[in-house]
Amino acid sequence: MAHAHAAASEHVHDDHHGHHEHDGHHDQESLKLFGFWIFLITDCILFGTLFATYVVLRNSTAGGPEAHELFEMPGVIAETFILLTSSFTSGLAVLSMHQGSKRGLIGWLAVTAVLGASFVGLEVTEFVKMVTVEHATIATSGFLSGFFVLVGTHGLHVSVGLIWMTALMIQIGRRGITSVTTRKVGVISLYWHFLDVVWIFVFTVVYLMGVM
Amino acid sequence: MAQTESAAAHHNGHGHGGGNASHGSLKSYVIGFVLSIVLTIIPLVVVMNHMLGRTGTMILIVAMAVLQFAVQLLFFMHLREGENARWNVLALVLGLVVLITIVAGSIWIMTYNTPNM
Numbered sequence: 001m002a003h004a005h006a007a008a009s010e011h012v013h014d015d016h017h018g019h020h021e022h023d024g025h026h027d028q029e030s031l032k033l034f035g036f037w038i039f040l041i042t043d044c045i046l047f048g049t050l051f052a053t054y055v056v057l058r059n060s061t062a063g064g065p066e067a068h069e070l071f072e073m074p075g076v077i078a079e080t081f082i083l084l085t086s087s088f089t090s091g092l093a094v095l096s097m098h099q100g101s102k103r104g105l106i107g108w109l110a111v112t113a114v115l116g117a118s119f120v121g122l123e124v125t126e127f128v129k130m131v132t133v134e135h136a137t138i139a140t141s142g143f144l145s146g147f148f149v150l151v152g153t154h155g156l157h158v159s160v161g162l163i164w165m166t167a168l169m170i171q172i173g174r175r176g177i178t179s180v181t182t183r184k185v186g187v188i189s190l191y192w193h194f195l196d197v198v199w200i201f202v203f204t205v206v207y208l209m210g211v212m
Numbered sequence: 213m214a215q216t217e218s219a220a221a222h223h224n225g226h227g228h229g230g231g232n233a234s235h236g237s238l239k240s241y242v243i244g245f246v247l248s249i250v251l252t253i254i255p256l257v258v259v260m261n262h263m264l265g266r267t268g269t270m271i272l273i274v275a276m277a278v279l280q281f282a283v284q285l286l287f288f289m290h291l292r293e294g295e296n297a298r299w300n301v302l303a304l305v306l307g308l309v310v311l312i313t314i315v316a317g318s319i320w321i322m323t324y325n326t327p328n329m
Contacts, residue, residue: 033294034296037303055319190289196284205277211259211260
């Protein structure tokens, strides 16, 4: 509570000085946001290498199941629209925050987290079915190694995002909307939109090209 | 706690002169969302109904994915807004150069490698 109060008076302080004179604290917050952009770009390169691996190994099925025999589009289409919608709702959370609505912010973050959790749930179901019913495991063929590593890394990112988002909701509940929580919400919404972008390429390169 | 919220609202009520202006309006989010849905449905319909040849489909779905990337960057991630916009764009360009080199280079080499092994 005391923390929130200190941050709130800092905001007022900001206003008195006008927007052209940044104090050190503000500069640091915006620098942290820029640092996160750098992280996203390195993450982009990580996914790029996994995409390259997948594309190169795509036809190396070693007698195992091929992409068009394995992929079931209804589930994948549902996952895609769920993730697109969650990207939108995380944007609405940022909007609520800038309107000063703590309840709106936590509410939209919760909606985003529920959508993200259903995405992960659908993906895990898909993987379990592949392994148990189709006997298509990560060791079956080069194609499936590439597939599970690429799609699994994305799923892991979403899962980490969910834990992070939950922790942030608790923090916002305790401290309210401060300059620090504002930056943190900005960072996680960037992360979430980024995961949506990566999924669009997974959807295109893995699934759409797989069933073509 | 109410004091905190009103202070935050007060801060943002002051317009976005040079502050952290990297957030859009409801309108820009809705436009971005609708565009991303449309850009997902187009390749889906084309692929599921086999509407184009192999090359045509490939070009179309990759183009749609790249457009979708642009929509997310501009409408949701506000790439061109805020204080660090120029640095964001420069870092992104550097990242894309590395990315395209890795992906295109791997595909190119491995495509012509296999028959000669």
